[in-house]
Amino acid sequence: MPVGSPPPQPSWRERAGALRHLPALFRLVWQASPALTAGSVALRLARASLPVAVLYVGKLIIDEVAGQMRLPPADPSLGGWLTSGRLDTLALLLALELGLAVLADALSRGSSLVDGLLADRFSNFASIQLMEHATLLDLEQFEGSAQQDRIERARNQITWRASLLTQVFGQVQDALTVATLAVGLVAFAPWLILLLVLALVPAFVGEMHFNAQGYRLNYVRTPERRQLDYIRYLATSVETAKEVKLFGLNGFLVDRFRGFADGVYAERKALAIRRAAWGGVFAALGSVAYYVAYALIVWRTVAGEFTLGDLTFLAGSFLRLRGLLEGLLLGFSQIAGQALYLEDLFRFFEVRPAIVSGADARPFPVPLREGIRFENVGFRYPDSERWAVRHLDLAIGAGEVLALVGGNGAGKTTIVKLLTRLYDPTEGRILLEGRDLRSYDVADLRRHVGVIFQDFVRFHMSAGENIGMGSIEAVGDRERIRDAAARSLADGVVERLPRGYDQVLGKRFEDGYDLSGGEWQKVAIARAYMREADVIVLDEPTAALDARAEYEVFQRFRDLSRGRTALLISHRFSTVRMADRIIVLEDGRVAESGSHEVLLALRGRYAELFELQAAGYR
Numbered sequence: 001m002p003v004g005s006p007p008p009q010p011s012w013r014e015r016a017g018a019l020r021h022l023p024a025l026f027r028l029v030w031q032a033s034p035a036l037t038a039g040s041v042a043l044r045l046a047r048a049s050l051p052v053a054v055l056y057v058g059k060l061i062i063d064e065v066a067g068q069m070r071l072p073p074a075d076p077s078l079g080g081w082l083t084s085g086r087l088d089t090l091a092l093l094l095a096l097e098l099g100l101a102v103l104a105d106a107l108s109r110g111s112s113l114v115d116g117l118l119a120d121r122f123s124n125f126a127s128i129q130l131m132e133h134a135t136l137l138d139l140e141q142f143e144g145s146a147q148q149d150r151i152e153r154a155r156n157q158i159t160w161r162a163s164l165l166t167q168v169f170g171q172v173q174d175a176l177t178v179a180t181l182a183v184g185l186v187a188f189a190p191w192l193i194l195l196l197v198l199a200l201v202p203a204f205v206g207e208m209h210f211n212a213q214g215y216r217l218n219y220v221r222t223p224e225r226r227q228l229d230y231i232r233y234l235a236t237s238v239e240t241a242k243e244v245k246l247f248g249l250n251g252f253l254v255d256r257f258r259g260f261a262d263g264v265y266a267e268r269k270a271l272a273i274r275r276a277a278w279g280g281v282f283a284a285l286g287s288v289a290y291y292v293a294y295a296l297i298v299w300r301t302v303a304g305e306f307t308l309g310d311l312t313f314l315a316g317s318f319l320r321l322r323g324l325l326e327g328l329l330l331g332f333s334q335i336a337g338q339a340l341y342l343e344d345l346f347r348f349f350e351v352r353p354a355i356v357s358g359a360d361a362r363p364f365p366v367p368l369r370e371g372i373r374f375e376n377v378g379f380r381y382p383d384s385e386r387w388a389v390r391h392l393d394l395a396i397g398a399g400e401v402l403a404l405v406g407g408n409g410a411g412k413t414t415i416v417k418l419l420t421r422l423y424d425p426t427e428g429r430i431l432l433e434g435r436d437l438r439s440y441d442v443a444d445l446r447r448h449v450g451v452i453f454q455d456f457v458r459f460h461m462s463a464g465e466n467i468g469m470g471s472i473e474a475v476g477d478r479e480r481i482r483d484a485a486a487r488s489l490a491d492g493v494v495e496r497l498p499r500g501y502d503q504v505l506g507k508r509f510e511d512g513y514d515l516s517g518g519e520w521q522k523v524a525i526a527r528a529y530m531r532e533a534d535v536i537v538l539d540e541p542t543a544a545l546d547a548r549a550e551y552e553v554f555q556r557f558r559d560l561s562r563g564r565t566a567l568l569i570s571h572r573f574s575t576v577r578m579a580d581r582i583i584v585l586e587d588g589r590v591a592e593s594g595s596h597e598v599l600l601a602l603r604g605r606y607a608e609l610f611e612l613q614a615a616g617y618r
């Protein structure tokens with residue numbers, strides 16, 4: 001089934017096939033905590049044989065009482081009972097029953113405790129696995145709504161799939177109990193067991209059917225669920241509150257939420273009603289079978305074939321058996337139904353990145369001598385018809401500061417993504433020191449390239465971490481962080497923070513302190529400087545900086561990038577003109593190239609744009 005396409009109604013084979021993920025789930029749960037998993041299984045096994053023992057002791061008590069009732073009446077005072085010795089067996093049996101009841105309760109509590117702890121451990125463990133796997137994936141495997149739906153479905157599984165395994169354990173426990181009860185019953189009335197099983201088949205089939213429908217509904221409604229999450233986020237988060245308030249969007253968002261929610265609710269309601277109605281009919285069938293069996297046992301007791309103790313044992317066993325069999329069959333169908341969801345989780349784990357280093361990948365060449373060259377590069381984003389860049393020939397010399405300018409959507413950011421192998425070109429190739437970029441180790445390549453994107457992340461963590469994350473192994477190295485901050489002018493920003501480098505930034509967490517756009521940008525640029533990168537890429541790095549800050553940042557950038565290769569993307573010509581060479585991009589290809597002076601003299605596109613901007617300042 002292609003990713004993202006709605007699954008057709010899963011066939012019986014697919015439903016059963018989904019069960020093949022259970023061992024993998026078991027492995028995952030086991031890895032999360034071997035001790036708790038083993039404990040859970042052991043407790044279940046211990047619990048399995050208790051019901052039949054309790055029923056059997058009950059039968060012995062009743063038979064003993066019935067036997068005693070045939071004897072002459074005993075002295076009703078307690079002393080009389082004790083001295084007559086007639087209480088001895090009964091007292092023993094009652095004590096045994098009490099012991100079993102206490103044990104059953106203790107085991108059941110122990111089971112819930114262990115299962116609860118196991119569920120917590122599993123959810124943490126699986127979340128970490130999910131995050132670790134996510135970091136391996138290509139950017140492409142995140143973008144696109146189908147991919148996001150898939151990730152959302154996988155994420156959804158984490159918190160509550162552990163319960164599936166405890167349910168499986170519960171099933172095994174119940175199956176063992178059924179076996180022990182059945183052994184006791186087979187001697188009396190084997191065909192009654194068959195009757196009970198047959199009566200439960202319709203309920204089982206019905207459950208399987210409705211589970212599959214429920215899964216299908218959940219699957220096809222993933223986009224709506226993500227919409228609902230997104231709208232809830234828009235309406236309730238600190239990042240969006242400003243615009244939502246000023247534009248008065250709350251009513252609009254609530255209406256939109258309601259629109260999506262009502263649609264999903266109506267479908268779920270229809271399914272739930274059908275499920276409840278059919279469930280009622282099937283349960284009634286089960287009850288009829290139970291009472292037919294009961295009537296037969298009563299009749300045979302009256303006929304003298306069974307003792308009173310046998311009657312209670314059999315009636316009790318049948319009642320338990322009915323409940324258990326019902327639970328087993330329905331549980332099985334539920335497990336099969338839930339296993340369908342496991343498909344989403346394990347399919348996510350099966351996704352493999354395409355952009356990986358080969359076995360003989362080279363390290364990044366230090367120092368650069370030739371530089372980087374794009375040769376006839378073309379790139380189309382996945383699922384896109386349009387070429388973001390095409391027939392692109394571009395060289396970035398070692399040690400050169402190159403600026404890229406061009407209108408919105410001209411392909412500037414795309415070039416950066418290709419250079420850092422967030423994507424690979426669809427056509428043509430990119431050479432580093434004359435060798436295909438794909439022959440280098442991806443992690444090493446990224447280590448030697450420092451990039452700050454225009455939509456850089458504002459980490460709601462401390463200022464020191466925001467900068468230190470540029471070179472994560474040095475996130476605790478205050479000296480290096482201060483140095484990077486000084487280069488990007490972030491030092492002035494941090495000085496004004498109440499807790500300096502330890503100040504949590506952003507409004508999301510307690511005692512967070514929000515920065516202005518330009519201040520955030522200085523912090524982000526410091527992150528790029530944390531890298532001892534050989535190639536520095538700044539994508540619109542100064543868009544939010546004031547004129548003086550921009551000038552200073554670039555003076556420093558120029559000084560610092562001596563001997564390093566730098567790529568600069570900007571719409572501001574005051575910034576761009578400081579570059580050694582400027583490339584004007586249009587529709588994904590190079591339109592003009594040269595120094596500021598050369599391009600002005602050319603009187604082409606660059607000169608026109610420069611004049612436009614300069615006129616704005618006059």
Ligand SMILES: Nc1ncnc2c1ncn2[C@@H]1O[C@H](COP(=O)(O)OP(=O)(O)OP(=O)(O)O)[C@@H](O)[C@H]1O
Nearest residue numbers: 143381384388406407408409410411412413414415
């Ligand atoms: N993730 C994506 N998926 C599909 N198409 C994309 C994606 N990112 C960019 N594009 C498209 O690729 C083209 C080039 O985008 P790019 O971001 O490289 O432009 P840019 O020159 O950096 O623009 P700007 O100056 O506005 O930042 C645009 O037409 C854009 O719509």
